[in-house]
Amino acid sequence: MSQSLAPECNEVKERYDTCFLKWYSEKYLRGLGTTDNNECAGLFKEYSKCLQGALKDRGIDKLLDEAREDNKENDAALMGKKK
Amino acid sequence: MKVFSNTETFNYSWEEVSTANWRKYCPWNQKSTHVVAVDTLSRTVDPETGILRTERLITCRQSAPDWLKKMIGGNIEDSHVFETSYVDPRSKTVTMVSSNLTWNNLISVQETVVYRPFNEHQTRFEQTAQITALCGGWQRIKSSIEDTLVKRFHENAVKGKEGFEAVLAMSRRVFAEEREREKMMMLQSQAANIRLAA
Structure with missing residues (x-):
């Protein structure tokens, strides 16, 4: 798996990535993973908590907020919602 | 604005490609070393459509031309990209849109990548990037910034394909080994049951 930008998050990231990949290939692609409240949710929460601090320290959190705002059109086009 | 586009075909099913795509930048890929994190x-699954939406932050480290370093100053080697991807399991499409978080007041890089099945055993990869230098000033400078980035995109695309091929091959091997191990374990437990029954 790839590294985290925050070395202190690498260990939990590795565990989350492994869990996700298993879920994706064995459940999601077979139509069995229809919710994000799955076996990896706890690990993701832990990883996110670690990452949030690192993003804030580096000032990346603010850049991300702007990028999310700019991405709204893509969301509308690609989330496949029928109006 | 300059546009870079590229199409590739991978000799793997869409399921294999879309799975391996999550670890495109792992140590198995020794070509795309510019991606460091x-x-x-x-990450959410839309209950209505089944679409898996993921936001990722990609950290790159890549040397920049000296003239650009002088112009911009500071640490130009590290940059961040914001990527949002959408996996639609019904239409079997992965769409990834990315934009640069760093230096985005000077340069805008908007990239879209789509993976879709070509047939049962092959997957198409379509990549488009729009590169626009936003800084005021001479057209010539803007144009050379754009050209430098288009060239960089081209180099990374070639390396990216080679690196991803390695990841795909390793993924197939690891999955096959795992299946083999599961089969062996099942056979062993069946054999043990038979011995017990005898």
Whole structure:
């Protein structure tokens, strides 16, 4: 798996990535993973908590907020919602 | 604005490609070394459509031309990209849109990548990037910034394909070994049951 930008998050990231990949290939692609409240949710929460601090320290959190705002059109086009 | 586009075909099923895509930048890929970190920021499944939406932060480290370094100053080697991807399991499409978080007041890089099945055993990869230098000033400078980035995109695309091929081959091997191990374990337990029964 790839590294985290925050070395202190690498260990939990590795565990989350492994869990996700298993879920994706064995459940999601077979139509069995229809919710994000799955076996990896706890690990993701832990990883996110670690990452949030690192993003804030580096000032990346603010850049991300702007990028999310700019991405709204893509969301509308690609989330496949029928109006 | 300059546009870079590229199409490739991978000799793997869409399921294999879309799975391996999550670890495109792992140590199995020794070509795309400019990507130093990939972090997942959010991940949700839409209950209505089944679409898996993922936000990632990609950290790159790549040397920049000296003239650009002088112009911009500071640490130009590290940059961040924000990527949002959408996996639609019904239409079997992965769409990834990315934009640069760093230097985005000077340069805008908007990239879209789509993976879709070509047939049962092959997957198409379509990549488009729009590169626009936003800084005021001479057209010539803007144009050379754009050209430098288009060239960089081309170099990374060639390396990216080679690196991803290695990841795909390793993924197939690891999955096959895992299946083999599961089969062996099942056979062993069946054999043990037979011995017990005898």
